[in-house]
Amino acid sequence: MSFVLCSLVFGGGVIVFMSRSPYFSALGLVLATCGLSGVLMLGGAVFVGLILFLMYLGGMLVVFAYSAALAADIYPEVGAGKGLVITLVGAAVLAMVVEVSWGVVEVKGLGVQEDLLGISGLYLDSWAGLLLGAFGLFVCLFVVLCLVRGVGRGALRAV
Amino acid sequence: MSKMNPLLYLFMLSTVILGTIIVFLSSHWFFIWLGLEINTLAFLPLLVASYNPRSTEAATKYFLIQALASALLLLGGLLHAATINSWDPSSPLTPLPLTLLLIAIALKMAIPPCHNWLPDVLQGLPLLTGLILSTWQKLAPFYILITIQESIPTWLIVTAGFFAALVGGWGGLNQTQIRKLLAFSSIAHIGWTIAIIPFSPQLATLNLIIYFTITSTLFLAFHTLHTLNLANLSNSTNFAPWLTTLTLITTLSLAGLPPLTGFLGKWLIIQELALNTNTPAILILVLGNLLSLFYYLRIAYVISLTLSPQHTTSTLAWRTSPSSSNFPLALLIILSTCTLLISPSWLPLTF
Numbered sequence: 161m162s163f164v165l166c167s168l169v170f171g172g173g174v175i176v177f178m179s180r181s182p183y184f185s186a187l188g189l190v191l192a193t194c195g196l197s198g199v200l201m202l203g204g205a206v207f208v209g210l211i212l213f214l215m216y217l218g219g220m221l222v223v224f225a226y227s228a229a230l231a232a233d234i235y236p237e238v239g240a241g242k243g244l245v246i247t248l249v250g251a252a253v254l255a256m257v258v259e260v261s262w263g264v265v266e267v268k269g270l271g272v273q274e275d276l277l278g279i280s281g282l283y284l285d286s287w288a289g290l291l292l293g294a295f296g297l298f299v300c301l302f303v304v305l306c307l308v309r310g311v312g313r314g315a316l317r318a319v
Numbered sequence: 320m321s322k323m324n325p326l327l328y329l330f331m332l333s334t335v336i337l338g339t340i341i342v343f344l345s346s347h348w349f350f351i352w353l354g355l356e357i358n359t360l361a362f363l364p365l366l367v368a369s370y371n372p373r374s375t376e377a378a379t380k381y382f383l384i385q386a387l388a389s390a391l392l393l394l395g396g397l398l399h400a401a402t403i404n405s406w407d408p409s410s411p412l413t414p415l416p417l418t419l420l421l422i423a424i425a426l427k428m429a430i431p432p433c434h435n436w437l438p439d440v441l442q443g444l445p446l447l448t449g450l451i452l453s454t455w456q457k458l459a460p461f462y463i464l465i466t467i468q469e470s471i472p473t474w475l476i477v478t479a480g481f482f483a484a485l486v487g488g489w490g491g492l493n494q495t496q497i498r499k500l501l502a503f504s505s506i507a508h509i510g511w512t513i514a515i516i517p518f519s520p521q522l523a524t525l526n527l528i529i530y531f532t533i534t535s536t537l538f539l540a541f542h543t544l545h546t547l548n549l550a551n552l553s554n555s556t557n558f559a560p561w562l563t564t565l566t567l568i569t570t571l572s573l574a575g576l577p578p579l580t581g582f583l584g585k586w587l588i589i590q591e592l593a594l595n596t597n598t599p600a601i602l603i604l605v606l607g608n609l610l611s612l613f614y615y616l617r618i619a620y621v622i623s624l625t626l627s628p629q630h631t632t633s634t635l636a637w638r639t640s641p642s643s644s645n646f647p648l649a650l651l652i653i654l655s656t657c658t659l660l661i662s663p664s665w666l667p668l669t670f
Contacts, residue, residue: 289350292341296357299334306327306364307378 162202166255168195174247181236182228186221193217205275323368334361335455342459347406348396352389355427355459359385362456369445377443381452384436388426392463395419408463412470420467421475427460429506430479430513431486438490438502446547449498450538453505454531461527464513465520473517481603483510488610495549497541500614501534504573507611508534514604515588518595521669526584528668529655533573533581536651540566543645552618553627565652567619572655574615575608580658583665 172192176185193216200209282290338358345351359382366378399416400406412420422433429437441449468476487507494500508530516523544559544566546552556563572579585608592601621627658665 289347289353292350292353296353296360299357300360302327302330303360303363306323306331307367 162199163256163259165195165198165202166259167252168192169199170251170255171195171248174244174251178244178247181238182232183225183236184238186225186228189221190217193221204273207273207279208275323364323370328365328368331361331364334358335365335451337361339455339459343462346408348400348408349393349406351408351463352393352396355392356389358456358459359389362451365448365451366444368448373443374445377440380436380443381440384426384433388423391419391426392423395423408466412467417467417470420463421471424460424464425479428457428464428509428513429502430509431482431506434483434486434506437506438494438499441498441502441505442496444498446498446538446542449501450535450542453501453534453538457509457527461512461523464516465523468516468520471517476516477514477597477600480510480512480514481600481607483507483513484604484607485610486510488607488613491611491614494614497547497549497552500618501537504611504615505530505534507607508573510607511585511588511604514600515591518591518597522584522587522591525665525669526588529580529584529665532651533569533655536569536648536655537566537573539645539648539651540569543648549618549621550627553621553625554629556623557629563623565656567622567624568656569652570615570618570622574612578659579656580654583659583662 169192172188172190172195175188175191179185179188193212197209197212200206200212335358338354338356338361341354341357342351343354345354363378363382366381367374395416395418396406398419399410399412402413402416403410424430425433441452444452464471484507487503487505487510490506491500491503494503508526512523512526512530515526540562541547544552544555544562546555555566568579572581575581575585589601589605592598592604
């Protein structure tokens, strides 16, 4: 089980950078996030894994997919040939090596859930850090809006 | 072309400063990363504020390199926390997190072998934005380097230092664009600065601040003279003779020649390395500085020691404009040329 999840993570990453269209890269991201979320859940951090599914896949990736649908080709190119298959097999081998040598996924029971302790600590003790992170994301929003504005003031289009 | 909204520019500039201050004030690896990320992200609109394709290209290169560096920094901090079970930045580092952190800092500060982005990025920016990139953006990674300096093997950082001096020297030899020249001089000076960190972090801070003063002077002087390459520099004597002469002297100060302030940093570093009987390091650093001296002397030669081919009817400008005084530039010129004699007053800056 953990081998399947690890190879999903690595294989998803491979699909992200070897695809010829952003749609399939997003598919690779979905696979990688599913695998990583499974690894987290097996390790005992159930809440964080669910948050990953909900926020990353259900929030950010959905927005990205809609943006890609607005900007990318209507009929995307499919497939990357035998290079993709070879790299996926290599990724599966790498996942097996990582899992066997590091024992990265330890299956734990649901005794004390440390992820819930951590998240409640984020809101209780390190509230300043939470606000700082929120400010950082706010700045990131303005930076992105400033960079992709277009119509003579934008930068990434340089027109 | 169109200019950026001044309020937005001010907000981004304040956030750049805030990011560095967060790095200085934090005692947790995650917040060090957060401060650096805020710093990098908020700097990007400043890079594209002059909306032309060359600045866009520079901003893209800068962002890709710095995003990689931030990711490596976060990974190093997380691995360190997983190994030592402590998020304290002053706890001793094990080799793997240390390597990741050093690569991240080298990418952020343009230390060889991670230096190639700096000349291209600096070339694409206007001089004042390049000033912020060369001075303020180096403070936060330097602070992280000082924080982890007990864990860094001495041979590694001294070797990186003299490779930086050599690369800065050889790289600048063939340049005619002022901004690329200043980029390679930045690489060389950062090399001198990090070579002394294992022996005396205070001297490293002093050298960094002296370098900031002199290079700020040069950036502002070239901005005032509106010259971007050596060919334009040859003509600047005709319309700004005093500033041209002072730029000559400041360039010699950057080269580290004795009666000027730039000599203070190099002198104290050579003395500290000699007291630690590290003579090969002194030799290679000084030879690297000799290479840099060649292109500083080329600037000096072009700027006022030779008369370039020009129209015979050009005359020296005699009008003066008393209303346009440039106080920051004047102050920086004084600080970067005349303050060797009052060296003890530089010491409080080194904590």
